[in-house]
Amino acid sequence: MNKTDTPVTVIGLGLMGQALAGAFLKAGHPTTVWNRTPSKADQLVAEGARLAPTIGDALEEGSLTIICVTDYQAVQELLGASDVELDGMTLLNLTSGDSAQARETARWVTQRGARYLDGAIMAVPPTIGTAEAVILHCGPQADFETHKSTLDALGTLSYLGADHGLASLYDVAGLAMMWSVLNAWLQGTALLRTAGVDAATYAPFARQMAAGVAEWLPGYAEQIDNNSFPAEVSALATDARAMAHLIKESEAVGVNAELPKLFKAMADRSIAAGHGGEQYPVLIEEFGKPRGD
Incomplete structure (x- = not known):
């Protein structure tokens, strides 16, 4: 399959999840979506997405499933439901959390027979689908390479390594840079004022x-x-x-x-x-x- 033939699923339709699904649609991917509040999918459905009735159904539709929900606890609650079968699935979790949570979720998912990548989005929703959006990935390199052409629809991809905690660590390291630069600028601004x-x-x-x-x-x-x-x-x-x-x-x-x-x-x-x-x-x-x- 070429990259526009690859079906994808997006679970979680907050502002970022909607942006991710929209980028896949724009790139031509058959896109299935699921969210606890189905009405959040209305615009995506109008653009051609399929709204799955259950998470289990959503997982079955995509060669790759992107998860973007509130936190890692929500990930395990959703995927741990009795009607969800993970065996043979490939998941990319772009939910924010810490490195310990990422590694634990990787163990939890792989024990259930799925392939798992973790990631972090270094961008705001309006930039998704452009080169300005940097998406960090970690986990087995072979799984990343298998789906790279599909994930290119989201922005600029960066593969960090096999350790599932690396994306979370890079995320907070980036925040440390951001806040340190801004705080230093505010200190100087206060002095000059x-x-x-x-x-x-x-x-x-x-x-x-x-x-x-x-x-x-x-x-x-x-x-x-x-x-x-x-x-x-x-x-x-x-x-x-x-x-x-x-x-x-x-x-x-x-x-x-x-x-x-x-x-x-x-x-x-x-x-x-x-x-x-x-x-x-x-x-x-x-x-x-x-x-x-």
Whole structure:
């Protein structure tokens, strides 16, 4: 079968599930859908989807079933119903959760005779079906390769490896980047507002700074992977003095200093452990510890 002949099933028709099913339909796939509230399928049915009366019926219709529901508990509740037969099915779970839940669900599903891929959607519903939508996948590579041409309808695909927990871990790692960048920008914006500089004026400079820091990542990653942190640019002790300046300036102009104090507390612990002459990525040792260890 070519990719547009492959029948797919989508279980769960929230905004994201509807977008996933819509992308398959647009690509020409025979698409079966199921949702607890059948009316959420009305627009998809009008576009050519088939609404299955039960999950069991929906599973039987697709060569590949995509699951996008509230959480992993809901996945197991739905698939564990007495009238659901998983033996021989191939499932891709795009439900949000943590890595332990993903691995447990993989075990639970495969014990019932199904092939299982886990994934994460790094996109908002309107971008599904475009190159802007990045979909992470993990699980057996052979199963991913078998269905890749079908899954191409959803956006830009990324296969991470056989570990079923990797997509969830990449998901939260991406969120850590997002919130860290945004919080740093808000800190800087709050500082500059005290001098009458508005956020729109600061944003281009902040964007330039963020892009510059992003260029450091490959080199810093090499240091982390080699567990060697020569101070090629700046020593951690020098960075800690700059952090103290940021804290002092924030407090002087009446801006919250909690975030830079957190940075400096971690740097101070690393310096106390003898790493003051090494480069900033040596802080990976602090990030790798539970708080207080």
